[in-house]
Amino acid sequence: MEWTVKELAERAGISGRALRYYHRIGLLQPDRVGSNGYRYYRSESVARLQHILLLRDTGMALAEIATILDAQDTPNAEIEALQVHLRRLEADRQTLERRITAVQHTLKMRREGRAPQIDVMLQGFNDDYEAEVVERWGRDAFEASNQWWHGKSVREQQTWKADTEALLARWRELQEAGHEPDSTAAQEQATAHMNWFAQIPGTPTHSGDKEKSAAMVLGVADQYESNPDFHLTFGSEAAVRFAANALRNHIRHLSEHRG
CATH class of the missing domain: 1.10.490 (Globin-like)
Structure with missing residues (x-):
């Protein structure tokens, strides 16, 4: 059985534009292209699309998803990539929590008619690249630079x-x-x-x-x-x-x- 872009997009709950984009970047190839220019997808492609959407929902970049799915050892590649992605998300969460604390402090001080403490206001707004520094240079490098900055x-x-x-x-x-x-x-x-x-x-x-x-x-x-x-x-x-x-x-x- 085959599905057109329109049919598959409706079943998957995504746009036809997204499917065409996945084709253009090599993430999801149609099984064939008809003489009328229509793309047709079979069950194997549908299974790959399901995997793509599951990983995409974690916030993983499409380039990383492509690397995982094209790896010879897909299960291990997926586990490794998800572990790296989880560490990034955890670092992002820590930064977001510090920013929430900073905004809560500022809001509280404003409501009370007092001046916020600027050091508290700036918490979390200098750690934008924590995940990237840790991934590239290691946790020790980030901790040293972070302690120096703060x-x-x-x-x-x-x-x-x-x-x-x-x-x-x-x-x-x-x-x-x-x-x-x-x-x-x-x-x-x-x-x-x-x-x-x-x-x-x-x-x-x-x-x-x-x-x-x-x-x-x-x-x-x-x-x-x-x-x-x-x-x-x-x-x-x-x-x-x-x-x-x-x-x-x-x-x-x-x-x-x-x-």
Whole structure:
């Protein structure tokens, strides 16, 4: 038995657009495409769709779902991916709970006509990348940087944020001024960016591990380019690409110098 996109979408409770998108990204292929251009799905594809929807309901990204379903050992791949995803969700929950506490405190103080304590107001709003840091660099790295950050006074945190904003704004200034990523100005800025990393406990740059530091910076450069949030942080997508390429060049120069 076969089902068209319309029939399968109605049975699955999703849109036909979603099915066509799954086909386009290679997540769910139709069993055949008719001469009329219609996609047709058989029972095996329906079973795969059911699996996709179950994993999607956990909040897992479609790319991760595809990796699981295409793995040779799907059950173990699914277990491992779900464990990683669960740790992310638990970290997100902890951050959300801190934010709820902060908002509750602010609301209570406002209702009582008192000024909120700014350190309480900021709780949970500086841990956005906890899950990502833990996954990439380990729990110890996150704990070290987190303790360092929360050990600062509010004034020190504000100063750090202002310095960081100035660091990122400088990248955009250089890019808009027409500098190349390998120019002297860009490489001086890359050095400043490396020094900024070195101030943060838990990073390989802070500990002086040159090999791990290089891997970290290259990974961060990729993250800058791929995460739209950083496009806003740097001021433009062009500025992000410029900074990422300058950092890559900087690591390459350091490697050549050591060689």
